Amino acid sequence: MNSTNLSPATYQVDEHGYYGQFGGAFIPEMLHPNIEELRSRYLEIIYAPEFQEELQVLLRDFVGRPTPLYFARRLSELYNAQIYLKREDLCHTGAHKVNNTVGQILLARRLGKQKIIAETGAGQHGVATATVCALMGMECIVYMGEHDIKRQRPNVERMKMLGATVVPATSGSKTLKDATNEAMRHWINHPQETHYIIGSVVGPHPYPDMVARFHAVISQEIKSQLREKTGRENPDYVLACVGGGSNAMGAFYHFLDQSEVQLIGAEAGGMGVNTGKSAATTQLGKAGILHGSKTLLMQTEDGQVVEPYSISAGLDYPGIGPAHAHLFASGRARFYDITDEEAMRAGLLLSRTEGIIPAIETAHAFAVLPKIDFKTEEVVVVNLSGRGDKDLDTYIAYPY
Amino acid sequence: MPVQNRLTQLLQSPRANLLTLYFTAGFPQLPDTLPVLEALAQHGADIIEIGMPFSDPIADGPTIQQSNQRALENGMNIARLFEQLADFRQRVPDTPVLLMGYLNPVLQFGLERFCAQAAALGIDGLILPDLPMREYQTRYRGLLAQHQLSHIFLITPETSADRIRTIDAESEGFIYAVSSSSTTGKTQGLASEQIAYFERLQKMQLKNPFLVGFGISEAAGFRQVCQYARGGIIGSAFIRALEGPGAIAEKVKAFMDPIKG
Numbered sequence: 001m002n003s004t005n006l007s008p009a010t011y012q013v014d015e016h017g018y019y020g021q022f023g024g025a026f027i028p029e030m031l032h033p034n035i036e037e038l039r040s041r042y043l044e045i046i047y048a049p050e051f052q053e054e055l056q057v058l059l060r061d062f063v064g065r066p067t068p069l070y071f072a073r074r075l076s077e078l079y080n081a082q083i084y085l086k087r088e089d090l091c092h093t094g095a096h097k098v099n100n101t102v103g104q105i106l107l108a109r110r111l112g113k114q115k116i117i118a119e120t121g122a123g124q125h126g127v128a129t130a131t132v133c134a135l136m137g138m139e140c141i142v143y144m145g146e147h148d149i150k151r152q153r154p155n156v157e158r159m160k161m162l163g164a165t166v167v168p169a170t171s172g173s174k175t176l177k178d179a180t181n182e183a184m185r186h187w188i189n190h191p192q193e194t195h196y197i198i199g200s201v202v203g204p205h206p207y208p209d210m211v212a213r214f215h216a217v218i219s220q221e222i223k224s225q226l227r228e229k230t231g232r233e234n235p236d237y238v239l240a241c242v243g244g245g246s247n248a249m250g251a252f253y254h255f256l257d258q259s260e261v262q263l264i265g266a267e268a269g270g271m272g273v274n275t276g277k278s279a280a281t282t283q284l285g286k287a288g289i290l291h292g293s294k295t296l297l298m299q300t301e302d303g304q305v306v307e308p309y310s311i312s313a314g315l316d317y318p319g320i321g322p323a324h325a326h327l328f329a330s331g332r333a334r335f336y337d338i339t340d341e342e343a344m345r346a347g348l349l350l351s352r353t354e355g356i357i358p359a360i361e362t363a364h365a366f367a368v369l370p371k372i373d374f375k376t377e378e379v380v381v382v383n384l385s386g387r388g389d390k391d392l393d394t395y396i397a398y399p400y
Numbered sequence: 401m402p403v404q405n406r407l408t409q410l411l412q413s414p415r416a417n418l419l420t421l422y423f424t425a426g427f428p429q430l431p432d433t434l435p436v437l438e439a440l441a442q443h444g445a446d447i448i449e450i451g452m453p454f455s456d457p458i459a460d461g462p463t464i465q466q467s468n469q470r471a472l473e474n475g476m477n478i479a480r481l482f483e484q485l486a487d488f489r490q491r492v493p494d495t496p497v498l499l500m501g502y503l504n505p506v507l508q509f510g511l512e513r514f515c516a517q518a519a520a521l522g523i524d525g526l527i528l529p530d531l532p533m534r535e536y537q538t539r540y541r542g543l544l545a546q547h548q549l550s551h552i553f554l555i556t557p558e559t560s561a562d563r564i565r566t567i568d569a570e571s572e573g574f575i576y577a578v579s580s581s582s583t584t585g586k587t588q589g590l591a592s593e594q595i596a597y598f599e600r601l602q603k604m605q606l607k608n609p610f611l612v613g614f615g616i617s618e619a620a621g622f623r624q625v626c627q628y629a630r631g632g633i634i635g636s637a638f639i640r641a642l643e644g645p646g647a648i649a650e651k652v653k654a655f656m657d658p659i660k661g
């Protein structure tokens with residue numbers, strides 16, 4: 001690992017919107033005014049005292065933060081380590097996604113936008129967006145792949161109940177990538193009154209950085225909670241699943257420059273990395289451009305994007321956020337590919353050992369635990385990004 | 401040294417009402433690229449844009465999305481396109497031809513190799529709508545100039561005056577004025593805001609002429625934009641015409657004749 005050679009600042013976005021060679025804003029001119037407005041104003045808006053005050057109140061009283069850091073006794077015994085779970089599943093709406101949507105809706109209001117669009121895979125980001133739109137009385141349209149609408153039914157119903165319009169994306173593999181294409185097209189056609197709440201650390205600069213900042217509260221809380229519980233701020237490991245990478249970036253954020261903390265991402269291996277049915281981007285991708293940023297991307301030799309596959313709708317995406325591409329390329333983070341089967345078994349195991357049914361996305365992070373040889377005293381934090389209610393049908397039907 | 405090619409020559413001439421057609425390479429069938437190109441030149445296209453298909457064309461509406469999809473299913477890629485264009489300049493000697501597409505396939509082909517091969521074939525310029533200005537200035541400008549390739553930038557009614565000035569300074573050819581903020585293929589007539597936008601552009605006294613694209617589908621729309629602009633660009637409507645039954649040459653003639661009037 002050559003991470004110690006890099007200066008700490010290297011992991012943050014640079015003045016041009018890049019993380020090493022990844023990032024940037026590769027957008028058609030139609031989106032330029034919106035992206036430029038965001039880029040030039042996001043930091044000033046987010047760090048204004050009144051914004052922070054409003055955000056902190058919402059995070060505390062609406063989202064339910066801080067979320068607990070829970071010592072998982074039985075899991076710790078099983079894997080012979082000190083395992084703590086960061087309970088993002090206990091956020092209002094059931095996943096970490098709401099940290100970002102609360103932040104972005106406040107930002108959208110300050111930009112004078114009246115309408116919100118979003119893409120969603122698992123439906124958690126869609127629900128979190130529909131929720132904050134209901135809270136603020138704003139119109140909400142969520143694009144969702146037709147395939148995901150079928151496999152994440154409960155979340156579709158929740159979005160509708162919250163007053164959002166769910167529009168099926170019917171192109172390609174009818175999953176998250178296609179929903180993102182449609183959301184971007186909608187934004188091109190309605191740029192002035194609409195803000196696009198992107199659901200992960202993807203998209204053109206400044207989205208990856210902005211979304212990371214809204215989720216950074218996860219690692220900020222981990223630090224103080226860990227100090228309280230163990231007397232030390234830094235764990236030995238942080239584990240998180242990576243679709244676009246927002247929950248992982250939130251869990252990594254305040255540890256990026258602490259090289260003694262090992263950062264581990266779990267990607268969706270699908271049926272296996274070499275089966276042609278996978279979404280393990282760091283294994284299968286190379287540098288390319290999709291959805292406005294240069295990042296690792298699953299693609300053909302001709303530069304056409306490959307349709308990914310995962311049992312988990314939230315990880316079924318052919319790219320990862322540019323910051324993660326940089327963490328991978330620089331060796332700062334390691335990525336494991338987890339098959340559908342490993343994830344499903346890990347989800348079942350967590351349910352039976354700790355009484356927590358995780359989202360299938362999240363279960364991928366837990367499937368990394370048996371692959372690492374921990375020392376008994378080592379402190380491991382797993383980011384429990386979401387709960388599994390939305391996945392019951394899939395869990396029940398799975399032939400374990 | 402300014403870029404010199406068929407496009408810059410045409411634009412230096414006094415010719416107006418420049419009719420520009422976009423079509424997707426390898427559509428409707430893989431071998432149709434050259435026949436479409438030839439027929440367009442024969443039936444009066446002043447400038448031709450060949451679209452290089454991409455799996456995720458986010459700035460395009462349903463018509464061009466589908467033509468991209470079909471072309472990819474037909475097996476089109478940049479290497480094939482260049483094979484098909486091997487001696488197109490013997491058949492289409494004078495008409496400026498531009499390649500248009502999303503950046504990723506070009507990057508994977510290799511930027512330098514792409515520029516060198518395109519120039520050797522007789523291509524005059526590129527339209528890469530998702531290429532950021534800063535990338536252009538730091539990496540692309542020199543390379544394109546070395547190969548006498550123009551780069552065409554898009555602007556919209558929302559593009560600021562400052563940015564239009566920068567784009568004008570960086571352009572060698574024309575400026576592609578998108579008629580309204582939208583994906584391709586929306587057909588609406590010219591509203592008063594659009595006319596105000598074209599008049600604003602006229603008053604700016606830019607060094608490059610502008611051509612209007614997006615939303616022009618037939619003769620009336622083309623004539624209307626030509627009152628303000630050096631010409632107009634038709635894409636989706638022509639793609640739809642190519643989808644219909646009949647031989648390529650006839651479909652192209654039937655589409656072009658009423659517009660050429």
Ligand SMILES: Cc1ncc(COP(=O)(O)O)c(C=O)c1O
Nearest residue numbers: 124200243244245246247314386
């Ligand atoms: C519970 C949960 N975890 C993880 C993800 C993956 O997204 P990200 O990698 O941005 O955290 C999702 C996405 O839908 C999710 O719902």
